Amino acid sequence: MSQIFHLYRLQKMDTRRAQISLRLAEISRILSTDPVLAAAQQRHAKAEQTQKTAHSNLRSAENAVQAMQIKLEQNQSTLYGGRVQNPKELNDLQNEQASLKKHLSMLEDEQLAAMEAMEEAEKGTAAAVEQLNQALAAAATSQAALLGEKVTLEKEMERLESERLAILPSIPAPDLELYNRLSAQKRGLAVADIQDDSCGGCGNMLSPAMRQAARSPSQVNFCPSCGRILYAG
Ligand SMILES: [Zn+2]
The missing domain is CATH 1.10.287.1700 (Helix Hairpins)
Structure with a gap:
């Protein structure tokens, strides 16, 4: 399985974990008041x-x-x-x-x-x-x-x-380090998928060459606008 796919899976899990944490905090607040x-x-x-x-x-x-x-x-x-x-x-x-x-x-x-x-x-x-x-x-x-x-x-x-x-x-240490650094900088979203030819993180329109490059299973590509790792699916 590709290197970027693992990072993308990690991102999906972390995004969901962040949602769950928020909701659990809200539930605990509602229950107490x-x-x-x-x-x-x-x-x-x-x-x-x-x-x-x-x-x-x-x-x-x-x-x-x-x-x-x-x-x-x-x-x-x-x-x-x-x-x-x-x-x-x-x-x-x-x-x-x-x-x-x-x-x-x-x-x-x-x-x-x-x-x-x-x-x-x-x-x-x-x-x-x-x-x-x-x-x-x-x-x-x-x-x-x-x-x-x-x-x-x-x-x-x-x-x-x-x-x-x-x-x-299954994630190489330098990739994990990069992921963690970007996640901390970009409000928890280090890996953005490509939606309608645009970066799913910032909405920037991506050139066909960039979208093609993002399909590479082993090469990490970044959105030129927000700097997130792009995932082409
Ligand atoms: Zn972007």
């Missing part, structure tokens, strides 16, 4: 906090109403108990009763508002839970697909690496 799931978790935590606050507000409002009802009952039992006979004292008790009733009515309004806020908060939490469950299910599905892809790519990478090791002995 799921923006949709993170947003749903944040919304859920916020909704739960809101509900907790609403619950505590409602509890306070209920306690305030209850305390005021007790005061009012005490006022009424004193007022109508018959033990207070003094008109001035009775009058004071009546005034106090009116004031307590007014205050109680205000507290009851506050309690109603707190109940409504609690209901709203419960609805908000229920919606957030539903969104979170959807996000979790979607994440599980997409993660399963990505994990499957990762395993397939890792297997392909292993196979490419052992194939690469297997062909290295």
